[in-house]
Amino acid sequence: MNKQLKDHKQIGQELELFFTNDIAPGAPFWLPKGMVIFKELEKYIRKLTENAGYLETSTPIMVKSELFKQSGHWAKFGEHNMYNLQLSDEADGSNPEGYTLKPMNCPESTILYRFRPRSYKELPLRLAEIGRLHRREKSGEVNGLLRVRQITMDDAHIYATEDQIFDEVSNILDMMIQFYKSFGFEYEFRLATRPETRAGSDENWDKAEKKLAEALEKKGLKAGDKLGDGAFYGPKIDVHIKDAQDREWQLATVQLDFHMPEAFDLKYIDEKGEQKRPVMIHRAIFGSFERFLAILTENFQGAFPLWLSPVQVQIIPIAERHNSYAQKVLEQLKAAEIRAEVDARAEKMQAKIRDAQMQKISYMIIVGDREESENKIAVRSRNGQDSGTLSLEDFLAKVKEEVESKA
Ligand SMILES: [Zn+2]
Structure with a gap:
């Protein structure tokens, strides 16, 4: 090996x-x-x-x-x-x-x-x-x-x-x-x-x-x-x-x-x-x-394609005050049959991102003041790629396509 x-x-x-x-x-x-x-x-x-x-x-x-x-x-x-x-x-x-x-x-x-x-x-x-x-x-x-x-x-x-x-x-x-x-x-x-x-x-x-x-x-x-x-x-x-x-x-x-x-x-x-x-x-x-x-x-090496990922999306609220918006995002993902979790621990955002990467979770959604006020989400992939800020609808469409194509 x-x-x-x-x-x-x-x-x-x-x-x-x-x-x-x-x-x-x-x-x-x-x-x-x-x-x-x-x-x-x-x-x-x-x-x-x-x-x-x-x-x-x-x-x-x-x-x-x-x-x-x-x-x-x-x-x-x-x-x-x-x-x-x-x-x-x-x-x-x-x-x-x-x-x-x-x-x-x-x-x-x-x-x-x-x-x-x-x-x-x-x-x-x-x-x-x-x-x-x-x-x-x-x-x-x-x-x-x-x-x-x-x-x-x-x-x-x-x-x-x-x-x-x-x-x-x-x-x-x-x-x-x-x-x-x-x-x-x-x-x-x-x-x-x-x-x-x-x-x-x-x-x-x-x-x-x-x-x-x-x-x-x-x-x-x-x-x-x-x-x-x-x-x-x-x-x-x-x-x-x-x-x-x-x-x-x-x-x-x-x-x-x-x-x-x-x-x-x-x-x-x-x-x-x-x-x-x-x-x-x-x-x-x-x-x-x-x-x-x-x-x-x-x-x-544990980084399974999206359709097989046990947790497909990790939602990371930047501070405690973003937890309820994170929860709302979670509900919409679950309704779309996406396997998602919220990391609501009182840890720094960087630590939460690192842990999600260690767990090989495909996508991270980061939500803070700006995302909440604009009703949007910031998306990163596990390999560090930053997709910027987008609407949840656009993200869902992208994720659905990736799951269906088994990419
Ligand atoms: Zn036989």
């Missing part, structure tokens, strides 16, 4: 966003300000997926282990990478059954699909889920938000016919590009092919790898290779981004899967009334919210 740059754990503490505690290794605690960012990101991804025709669902966190035996996860990841419990319904603890905290959503998503018979008219069926997953990362590998045991993932599973694969993968790649561009990240695609230990026939692997390579090619996207790095059930296209320190991270992924539809005997009725097997496409855009937030925090 570059000496001048702070890591996300330090920034998370200083700005009161999140922290970890030995009482829950690998599972972060979210403070109110961190939760503002978390919820804004959630809102953004929900909007993107809704616009792309996904339907949101939710499945249980804890299910009987037999589900993961059927899916193949048990054999692949073993008991050591999942949290498994023996639970009994009886008072004396007899006849315990094996349960697992889900390490991924896929097997449960197939239960939603199998809820009733499906017709070709419903395909592609895009089921999204922002779910909490648990994975037993080794304690030596747990690191702040970058590697956690409790993961929030913006997951989705698409059930489609083979003819629909290209359009679906293509739309997902577009969504990934739009998403990562909006944060200003550089990104690269990687095609990850069949691993040594895998499920499914070579014929299906040939077909799946070819389909993904075709999707990249037809979109004119270059992709590096990750030979043998596919999921055990199918090949994938991963998105790698570079952070502020030139470190590379794998975040988004789209995976093509012919195996799980077979393992769970998924079907749909085609135009001729015959039973067919759908394909399953797994995809995540953030990947893990926790990891994405760690990278964002370090990338911006």
